[in-house]
Amino acid sequence: MSGEKEKSTVTSAPPSPSPSSVAPSVEFSKGINGLQKVILRESRGSSAEVYLYGGHVTSWKNDHGEELLFLSSKAIFKPPKAIRGGIPICFPQFASHGTLDQHGFARNRFWAVDEDPPPFPTNTLNKAFVDLILKPSEEDMKIWPHSFEYRLRIALGPGGDLMLTSRIRNTNSDGKPFSFTFAYHTYFSVSDISEVRVEGLETLDYLDNLQNKERFTEQGDALTFESEVDKIYLSTPTKIAIIDHEKKRTFVLRKDGLPDAVVWNPWDKKAKAMADFGDDEYKHMLCVEAAAVEKAVTLKPGEEWKGRLELSAVPSSYCSGQLDPQRVACCDNYGFVDGKVSQAK
Numbered sequence: 001m002s003g004e005k006e007k008s009t010v011t012s013a014p015p016s017p018s019p020s021s022v023a024p025s026v027e028f029s030k031g032i033n034g035l036q037k038v039i040l041r042e043s044r045g046s047s048a049e050v051y052l053y054g055g056h057v058t059s060w061k062n063d064h065g066e067e068l069l070f071l072s073s074k075a076i077f078k079p080p081k082a083i084r085g086g087i088p089i090c091f092p093q094f095a096s097h098g099t100l101d102q103h104g105f106a107r108n109r110f111w112a113v114d115e116d117p118p119p120f121p122t123n124t125l126n127k128a129f130v131d132l133i134l135k136p137s138e139e140d141m142k143i144w145p146h147s148f149e150y151r152l153r154i155a156l157g158p159g160g161d162l163m164l165t166s167r168i169r170n171t172n173s174d175g176k177p178f179s180f181t182f183a184y185h186t187y188f189s190v191s192d193i194s195e196v197r198v199e200g201l202e203t204l205d206y207l208d209n210l211q212n213k214e215r216f217t218e219q220g221d222a223l224t225f226e227s228e229v230d231k232i233y234l235s236t237p238t239k240i241a242i243i244d245h246e247k248k249r250t251f252v253l254r255k256d257g258l259p260d261a262v263v264w265n266p267w268d269k270k271a272k273a274m275a276d277f278g279d280d281e282y283k284h285m286l287c288v289e290a291a292a293v294e295k296a297v298t299l300k301p302g303e304e305w306k307g308r309l310e311l312s313a314v315p316s317s318y319c320s321g322q323l324d325p326q327r328v329a330c331c332d333n334y335g336f337v338d339g340k341v342s343q344a345k
């Protein structure tokens with residue numbers, strides 16, 4: 001594996017208000033196997049890495065340099081294989097919910113940097129971000145005969161929050177609508193899967209992929225893990241927490257436009273069957289995927305869909321058991337202000 005990193009371009013955002021901190025920056029460089037990647041750095045030291053192959057976030061680190069996403073030591077950075085770990089983009093099909101290959105093709109296409117994206121309503125001050133774009137090739141049109149523009153903004157906020165915004169537009173000139181399913185297939189890094197709990201999905205209905213996609217209702221308790229899990233929770237709240245007791249860290253996932261949430265851990269048997277996944281790595285990862293699966297999204301020509309994911313990692317002074325997605329403020333240091341996440345002072 002040639003992991004040579006070769007710096008090429010650095011673009012700096014406006015100067016940071018704090019004299020002791022460095023301005024957020026965006027750096028283009030070569031990653032594993034010479035694949036192009038983008039490194040986002042924000043002023044307090046957190047960072048993220050994005051491969052143009054797949055439009056794939058492979059790393060998200062906090063201001064102590066600790067990795068927050070799981071990336072398999074056996075991940076294959078070579079097309080057409082999708083990268084195992086980080087945040088694969090599943091589009092235009094989630095899993096095998098359709099006639100395309102598993103999880104669609106966006107995760108194994110080369111994306112381009114979008115030099116001139118249409119304006120975003122969100123504030124980008126003090127954020128390091130990159131805009132990517134995917135348009136179908138002629139080959140793609142043969143397997144999925146629809147013209148689209150998929151714009152992906154990946155941004156790192158001043159507190160180290162990672163934000164992904166997808167804007168997908170139907171650009172068909174034949175007047176035809178298209179439908180798709182979608183997921184941000186996020187692999188979180190956890191200390192020990194048996195010590196982790198997920199709050200926000202209790203009492204919800206789910207489709208169990210391990211039982212012919214049959215529908216069940218989750219019990220009233222937070223989710224814990226002691227065997228393989230592959231479930232699609234339906235109509236979930238906008239906020240889900242992954243509490244890692246051993247690490248004393250809580251991931252807070254906020255989503256918009258993505259009603260479902262997939263929870264996946266392959267456990268030991270499936271782990272062994274995957275060539276690009278270590279036998280014991282299932283112990284240190286958990287996928288919680290903001291998704292639109294049960295009801296496909298349909299776009300008429302000219303229409304655009306937006307799906308947004310915000311991830312933050314906070315110390316686990318987080319009040320376990322008190323997650324209420326309807327509340328405007330949570331007992332951690334983060335809350336919603338005017339529909340946007342802000343860090344309380």
Ligand SMILES: O=P(O)(O)OC[C@H]1O[C@H](O)[C@H](O)[C@@H](O)[C@@H]1O
Nearest residue numbers: 095102103209230262263264287
């Ligand atoms: O191996 P992959 O194609 O990346 O898929 C990995 C997993 O993705 C999702 O979480 C699905 O629900 C699982 O059924 C699938 O096994």
